[in-house]
Amino acid sequence: MDNARTRWASLEVEDWTPTRETLHMWLQIVGKIRMAGSPFVNHWWHVTLALTARGLGTGPIPIDGRILDIEFDFIDHQLTLRTSDGRLERFALQPMTVAEFYRRTFAALAALDVEVRIHPAPNEVDPAIPFADDVEHRSYEPAQVHAFWTQLIQADRVLRQLRAEYRGKASPVHLFWGALDLATTRFSGRPAPVHPGGAANCPDRVMVEGYCDELSSAGFWPGGGREGAFYAYAYPEPDGYREVAVPDGAFYDHQLQEFILPFETVRQAEDPDALALEFLRVTAAAAARLGTWPPVERTRAGSGRD
Incomplete structure (x- = not known):
């Protein structure tokens, strides 16, 4: 291998x-x-x-x-x-x-x-x-934590590449400790409808601020699927977004309202980076295209990608 x-x-x-x-x-x-x-x-x-x-x-x-x-x-x-x-x-x-x-x-x-x-x-x-x-949570297995960190290293690399290909407003690649996910987010430059909130034990104002602008977000969540999963979603979700063709192994999860690509599918691929990036690029491009985002210079010189 x-x-x-x-x-x-x-x-x-x-x-x-x-x-x-x-x-x-x-x-x-x-x-x-x-x-x-x-x-x-x-x-x-x-x-x-x-x-x-x-x-x-x-x-x-x-x-x-x-x-x-x-x-x-x-x-x-x-x-x-x-x-x-x-x-x-x-x-x-x-x-x-x-x-x-x-x-x-x-x-x-x-x-x-x-x-x-x-x-x-x-x-x-x-x-x-x-x-x-909290005396309920007390487990710490060093080998498991180290393996999680190596998952983050791989996810961070491909998410950084995705972020580098967009010239509009975009977040750093960072870990949100609320849901425990590594993410980067692109913004269209337009305001979004007020988010309804509803996250567990979290004031609605947090979600209202987080989603106050139209966006396309992607990341890695270690708690989903068999070995964790890459995800992608748009807010607000444009018509036709969930029907977009994505790489084999990826799918739209109607409960989560986002696209999912299982980590094990990426890990077992012949070229894991290429598969993860294809998934991230396809879903981000679909959010912008179907949401009719205002034109921006989306690519770095020489990248050749939307």
Whole structure:
């Protein structure tokens, strides 16, 4: 098997559900710290986490004239907290309750003389157990978390390519810790109908702001299908969008109201990158074409793609 295929790790959703659900809550805690310390950016882009060479991180958070940076290290399995005055705190990522992770994280912040307040309960999950009370989620399997991170590395690469091919307004490739998905979003430049909201344990104003402009979004979600899935959707969804022809193995999920391409289908393909990109490009082009988006210079010089 060539290197291009072996980079795509197999990770059964059912096998790592306990660890994924625990990690999800830990990521929400750190994501909320970033949100509390960062100025607001449209569509909630200031709350997200980003892929790093060792795991997932906040990037720079301005705190009291300093910079705070928090990183989940999925190689040595540590949470590392750094400040721009040269101070550092870390602790091991290992089986522990969400309540214990919450306590340790804020103890590390206190040791760095960082004061920050967050809403101490998760969003977009039900039930939303307050972090300090969550002794239910406690699993951490390092090999599973590392495999998840390698999935993100592959997804990040193809999503970055998709984003690079569009000259209009587009989000970075970033991880939203609410639903735990890695995503990038294109915008037509026109306002969208008011979103109805309805996400679990999440104020409607969050979805209203996130979807205030007409968009086409794509990403990778580790909780769908057998091994996770790439997805694509448009808001508002134009007529005929769900009937668009997509690559073999992909399909429109009427319950989720989005196109799905199972991760295992990509992983087993002769050229995984080519299949994932074909899916992402076809669905993005259909959203713009069927939604009659205003003309923009959609391609980088030399890319040769819409």
